[in-house]
Amino acid sequence: MRTIRRGFSGYSVADVLDNGKFGVFYEANYTDAMQLATFDEEWLNYVCAPMQAEAFTASSGSTLDVPVTITNQEDEELSGAIAVGASTQFSATAKSVTNLAAGASTTINLPVTVASTALGNQSLPLQFTSSTGKTSQVSVSAQITGEETTGLNISGQRTDMSRDLAVDPYAVGEKVPYSFRVNSIGNIAQWVVPTAGNFSPFSASPIGQPSPAGTCRYSNLPAGAGYTCATPRHEVTSNELANGFFIPQTHWTSGRVGSNAIVDEYTITDQEVDLVDRQPSFTVEASQQVAAEPALNSSPKAGDWISYEVTVTNTGNVRLSALEGSEFSIKELDAGESKSATITRLRTSADASSRSAQEKSKIATARNGDIKIQAEISQSIAP
Incomplete structure (x- = not known):
């Protein structure tokens, strides 16, 4: 399988075109965007080796063997490997398929590890990649059980890293562009509200209350997902310029979607951010x-x-x-x-x-x- 469009799309229809290509006509939004994607077999890069696996139930953080049956529908024998495709919820060490005869099938036990953030109905993406680089894919339904967990990983960095501080140091009153990356390490949806920090715009009002534009809050962060907030700016003070750096300091809160109660709080002191090319001696x-x-x-x-x-x-x-x-x-x-x-x-x-x-x-x-x-x-x- 190949991806035609990332993100949202609506109804679609596919057909074989007269020129030997394939076409997919689909809604890019619900109002006024209809798109036609065309491609050929070379772009699809597929191998006729369908896979099958039974739906399964597992616990968050567990590892289990998933039996995967692959059938060679090509005219010659196949070799390659079966692995988990792009996923934040599952991982596995690839298992080899060697010299599978044309028309034959074999079953491979794939040791799949379920992420601690996985919960509820999930899809396990499996991909067979042949020795020639062609692929076959399938999705397997999974029901993941476990206790609800919350948590965030938050990091930040100066965003104008191409600026040469030896030639162009910051000045008092200048604003340093900064971005934060917020990743969920929980297995349920969470809201995120930063409440204090030496940046502006940055802080937001408590959940459920209106906030000014440009804040780094997020009302519904899915399990295992993340977002980048690139609006914050830090205004350089004379004391910071004398030191040659400033220290990012922020406070964040988070909780379960559907409840305004704070579940987790984070006070973060990040690494020093250079304002000049520091040469202490x-x-x-x-x-x-x-x-x-x-x-x-x-x-x-x-x-x-x-x-x-x-x-x-x-x-x-x-x-x-x-x-x-x-x-x-x-x-x-x-x-x-x-x-x-x-x-x-x-x-x-x-x-x-x-x-x-x-x-x-x-x-x-x-x-x-x-x-x-x-x-x-x-x-x-x-x-």
């Missing part, structure tokens, strides 16, 4: 000591107090946070900004032997959101 420099003991001309020894200054500079293009060295900590540092800290501590034996103040650790670390970076600290400070 920093330097740490230790200056000459500003105070020292012992007195001038005396030999340094362990146990003396030493004091020196460390200057940390943000040399990148985004704000840094949690800057830490062995003896200093800076909460935040904007791009291009420098901060200094005075370190006072007891001289160690290593300081005394080298006649300089040795840093306890030569590495400092910092963060820009989820990005962690490090910089080498000056190894010593002259006494």
